[in-house]
Amino acid sequence: MAWHVVIAGGGFGGFYAARTLERTLPPQAARITLVNDVNFMLYTPLLPGAAAGTLEPRHVVVPLREELKRTHLRLGTVVGGRPADKTLQVRTLKGTVEDLAYDHLVVALGSVSRTLPIPGLAEHGIGFKSLPEAIELRNHVLRTLEVGETLEDPEERKKWLTYVFVGAGYAGLEGLAELQDFAADVIDLYPRCRTQGMRWILVEARDRVMPEIPADLADFATTNLRGRGIAIRTGTTLDAVTEDEVTLSGGEVIPTRTLVWTAGVKPHPVIARLGLPLDDQGRITVDRTMRVDGQDSVWALGDAAAVPDPAKKGRQATPPTAQHAIRQGKRAGRNVAASIGGGKIKPFTFKTKGVFVDMGQGQAVATTLGLRWRGLPAWWLARSYHLAALPGTKRKWRLLIDWNIQLLFGRDASELGGLGRAPGLGVDPTGGGTPAGSANGSAPVTGAPDAATEPVAPS
Ligand SMILES: Cc1cc2nc3c(=O)[nH]c(=O)nc-3n(C[C@H](O)[C@H](O)[C@H](O)COP(=O)(O)OP(=O)(O)OC[C@H]3O[C@@H](n4cnc5c(N)ncnc54)[C@H](O)[C@@H]3O)c2cc1C
Numbered sequence: 398m399a400w401h402v403v404i405a406g407g408g409f410g411g412f413y414a415a416r417t418l419e420r421t422l423p424p425q426a427a428r429i430t431l432v433n434d435v436n437f438m439l440y441t442p443l444l445p446g447a448a449a450g451t452l453e454p455r456h457v458v459v460p461l462r463e464e465l466k467r468t469h470l471r472l473g474t475v476v477g478g479r480p481a482d483k484t485l486q487v488r489t490l491k492g493t494v495e496d497l498a499y500d501h502l503v504v505a506l507g508s509v510s511r512t513l514p515i516p517g518l519a520e521h522g523i524g525f526k527s528l529p530e531a532i533e534l535r536n537h538v539l540r541t542l543e544v545g546e547t548l549e550d551p552e553e554r555k556k557w558l559t560y561v562f563v564g565a566g567y568a569g570l571e572g573l574a575e576l577q578d579f580a581a582d583v584i585d586l587y588p589r590c591r592t593q594g595m596r597w598i599l600v601e602a603r604d605r606v607m608p609e610i611p612a613d614l615a616d617f618a619t620t621n622l623r624g625r626g627i628a629i630r631t632g633t634t635l636d637a638v639t640e641d642e643v644t645l646s647g648g649e650v651i652p653t654r655t656l657v658w659t660a661g662v663k664p665h666p667v668i669a670r671l672g673l674p675l676d677d678q679g680r681i682t683v684d685r686t687m688r689v690d691g692q693d694s695v696w697a698l699g700d701a702a703a704v705p706d707p708a709k710k711g712r713q714a715t716p717p718t719a720q721h722a723i724r725q726g727k728r729a730g731r732n733v734a735a736s737i738g739g740g741k742i743k744p745f746t747f748k749t750k751g752v753f754v755d756m757g758q759g760q761a762v763a764t765t766l767g768l769r770w771r772g773l774p775a776w777w778l779a780r781s782y783h784l785a786a787l788p789g790t791k792r793k794w795r796l797l798i799d800w801n802i803q804l805l806f807g808r809d810a811s812e813l814g815g816l817g818r819a820p821g822l823g824v825d826p827t828g829g830g831t832p833a834g835s836a837n838g839s840a841p842v843t844g845a846p847d848a849a850t851e852p853v854a855p856s
Pocket residue numbers: 405406407408409410411432433434435437438439441442443444445473474475476505506507508525526527567568665667698699700701717718719720721722753
C-alpha cells in the first residue's frame with residue numbers, strides 16, 4: 398500500500414516540499430496531501446508591491462492547484478495533532494474537525510506577527526504579514542487622504558497624514574518605502590493634503606535599520622529614505638498607541654491615525670497544539686535533517702521550526718526567511734522520500750547567498766555572493782531575482798506586465814476596501830435610521846465625516 402505523506406502548510410516550505418516529493422517519489426509509492434487554509438501560496442517578497450498598488454493582489458500569489466500536479470490539496474485549518482497516533486486534526490471548510498492519518502508529516506505552518514504587550518497595540522496597530530493586511534493598508538492610506546481632504550483644521554488633518562511604522566527589518570522597510578512612494582504618487586489628486594504634506598516615520602529599537610545587511614548598505618538605505626523625507630528613529634521603542642496618537646520611548650507623542658507594526662515574527666500559535674517539542678521561542682525543535690526531536694516520521698521547517706543554521710556554530714536556528722524555507726522544503730522532501738525508499742537522509746546545508754531590499758523608486762540595496770550592490774543596479778537585480786524565483790510561467794508574465802504598466806501609467810487611487818464584503822441583499826448602505834437632529838436624513842457634519850461609516854483604524 399502507498400505511504401501517506403501529509404504536509405501541513407502550503408507556503409514556501411510546504412509548497413517546495415510537496416513539489417520535491419512529486420518529483421522524487423513514483424506515484425504508486427506515496428500519496429501526498431497538502432493541508433492549507435487558502436488555496437494559494439503567498440509570495441511575500443512581492444507583498445509591498447501589492448500594498449503599494451503596483452501589483453495586482455492576485456499576481457503576488459501562486460495557485461497551489463495549478464503548480465502541484467499530483468498532490469491532493471485539502472483546504473482546511475490545522476487545529477491540533479496527536480503524534481503518538483500519527484494523526485493531525487483539521488477543521489474543514491464545512492466547520493467539522495476531522496482526523497487526518499499520516500505515515501510521514503511535514504510541518505510548515507509558518508509564523509505570525511510578533512506583538513508585545515504595549516497598551517493599545519492590539520486594538521490600533523495594523524500588521525504587514527498577510528495579503529489581507531497589505532490590501533487593508535493600501536485602502537487605509539487612501540482613506541486617510543480622503544478624510545484629510547475633507548478637514549478644515551490643518552492640525553486635525555496632520556494626524557491623518559502622519560504614518561508611523563515600527564520595526565525596520567526588511568519587511569518593515571520595504572513596506573514603508575513602497576507605501577510612501579505610492580502615497581507621494583497619488584497625493585497630487587488631493588490638493589489640501591498635497592499643500593499640507595505627509596509625515597512618514599520609521600521607529601526601530603536597535604541602533605540601525607536592517608541588521609540582516611552590512612552596515613554600509615544599511616547606511617545607504619537610511620540616507621536614501623531620509624532624502625525622501627522619511628524620519629528614522631533608531632534606538633527608540635513604542636510605548637503606547639491610541640486611536641489618534643502614539644507615544645515613543647523618551648516621551649515623544651506623535652499625533653497619527655496610522656501605526657503599522659512590522660517588528661518581527663513568532664511561530665504560528667497552532668504549533669503549540671501539535672504535541673511536538675518546542676524551544677524557548679515556541680519553534681519546533683529538529684535535528685540537522687529537520688526530523689523533529691524524538692519523532693521518527695515528523696519533520697518541521699521554515700519559520701515554524703528551529704532548524705540548526707549550517708552558517709552558525711551550535712544549534713542557533715536559521716533566520717525566518719523565504720530563501721531558507723524554500724531550501725528546507727526541498728531538503729525535507731528529499732529526506733522523506735529517502736526515508737520511504739531506503740535512501741540516505743542528509744542534513745540541511747544551505748548558507749545565505751544574498752539579500753535584496755527593494756525601496757521602490759528604482760532604489761534598492763543587495764548583497765549577492767559576497768558582492769554589494771546599491772541604487773539602480775541593486776533594484777534591477779532584486780526584480781530579476783524575484784521574476785526568476787516566482788513559480789509558474791504565467792505568473793512571471795503577469796508580474797512583468799504589472800511592473801511595466803505601473804512604469805507607463807502610474808498607480809491607481811481607487812479605494813477598494815469594500816471588495817469581498819458585500820453588504821447583503823436588503824441591507825441599507827447608509828447604516829439605516831435618520832441621524833438625530835437631521836430632519837431630511839442627511840448625515841451630521843463631524844470632524845471626519847467618512848470615518849463615521851468607514852472606520853479607518855482596524856478594529
Ligand atoms: C512582507 C514580507 C516580506 C518578506 N520578504 C522576504 C524576502 O524578500 N526574502 C525572504 O527570504 N523572506 C522574506 N520574507 C519572509 C518569508 O516570507 C518567510 O520566512 C517565509 O514565508 C517562511 O516560509 P514558511 O513556509 O515557513 O511559512 P509561510 O510561507 O508563511 O507558509 C505557511 C503556510 O501555512 C498556512 N497556514 C498557517 N496556519 C495554518 C493552519 N492552522 N492550517 C492550515 N494552514 C495554515 C499559511 O496560510 C501559509 O500558506 C518576508 C516576509 C514578509 C511578511
